[in-house]
Amino acid sequence: MFTAIASLLTLSLYLLSVNAHGYVQDVQIGSTHYTGYLPYQDPYMNPQPQRIIRKIPGNGPITDVKSIDMQCNGNTAGGSPGTSPAPLVAKVAAGSDVKLTWTTWPESHKGPALTYMARAPSDITKWNPGTSAVWFKVAEAGKTSAGWAATDVLYANNHVYTFKIPPKLKPGQYIIRHELIALHESFGYPGSQFYPSCIQVEVTGSGTALPTSGLVSFPGAYTQSSPGIVYNIYTNTSAYPIPGPAVWKGGN
Numbered sequence: 001m002f003t004a005i006a007s008l009l010t011l012s013l014y015l016l017s018v019n020a021h022g023y024v025q026d027v028q029i030g031s032t033h034y035t036g037y038l039p040y041q042d043p044y045m046n047p048q049p050q051r052i053i054r055k056i057p058g059n060g061p062i063t064d065v066k067s068i069d070m071q072c073n074g075n076t077a078g079g080s081p082g083t084s085p086a087p088l089v090a091k092v093a094a095g096s097d098v099k100l101t102w103t104t105w106p107e108s109h110k111g112p113a114l115t116y117m118a119r120a121p122s123d124i125t126k127w128n129p130g131t132s133a134v135w136f137k138v139a140e141a142g143k144t145s146a147g148w149a150a151t152d153v154l155y156a157n158n159h160v161y162t163f164k165i166p167p168k169l170k171p172g173q174y175i176i177r178h179e180l181i182a183l184h185e186s187f188g189y190p191g192s193q194f195y196p197s198c199i200q201v202e203v204t205g206s207g208t209a210l211p212t213s214g215l216v217s218f219p220g221a222y223t224q225s226s227p228g229i230v231y232n233i234y235t236n237t238s239a240y241p242i243p244g245p246a247v248w249k250g251g252n
């Protein structure tokens with residue numbers, strides 16, 4: 001009897017861990033912390049907390065590379081929350097580190113970590129990029145001698161992912177689109193799991209750099225035949241090709 005209950009408990013904990021994926025729950029800039037959009041808490045609070053991260057429906061993945069949900073997360077069937085701007089904007093000096101803390105992230109979800117930015121042409125709290133090509137990549141990490149960015153490297157850093165705002169980036173409002181891709185089912189398409197998160201910032205400084213070419217759209221940046229979208233992590237010992245454009249170096 002006890003054994004049966006214990007194994008039932010083990011089984012349900014296992015199922016729970018399989019279902020629990022993740023999202024960014026904290027953004028740290030300097031010594032300031034901004035709580036992320038908390039999908040299992042924020043919608044039920046009155047008044048609803050104001051965040052710098054655009055709404056997400058939960059901790060689950062996007063798997064359709066053609067979906068608008070690829071941009072900032074969402075749930076197209078129920079209206080895409082990720083396309084709604086957030087009310088707040090965090091100030092960040094060009095050249096500073098931004099630290100993003102992920103919730104529980106399963107060991108099975110090996111994959112790369114990627115970060116893009118897009119400059120808002122007008123008030124970011126009202127701006128929706130739609131399918132315009134406005135995004136440039138500022139950081140990427142895949143499979144290295146330290147392991148996979150989304151698991152080994154994230155765990156080694158207590159679930160904190162760090163990237164740098166390009167030091168010479170022109171001041172203004174930007175959406176940071178940070179994403180982990182989980183490759184545990186990427187033997188075919190669909191299979192890869194995308195976990196994007198959109199953070200609203202105002203970059204300060206005296207830089208003048210801005211990429212003028214090579215901008216991509218979301219959806220659009222990835223197709224089912226882009227390198228790194230279909231990749232067998234269990235059998236493929238070749239280098240992992242990180243999807244999307246090259247990292248923009250013009251702001252360094």
Ligand SMILES: *[C@@H]1O[C@H](CO)[C@@H](O)[C@H](O)[C@H]1NC(C)=O
Binds near residue numbers: 236
């Ligand atoms: C391994 O991955 C590389 C890069 O995506 C690809 O070019 C190659 O065909 C893959 N090899 C196998 C055996 O799947």
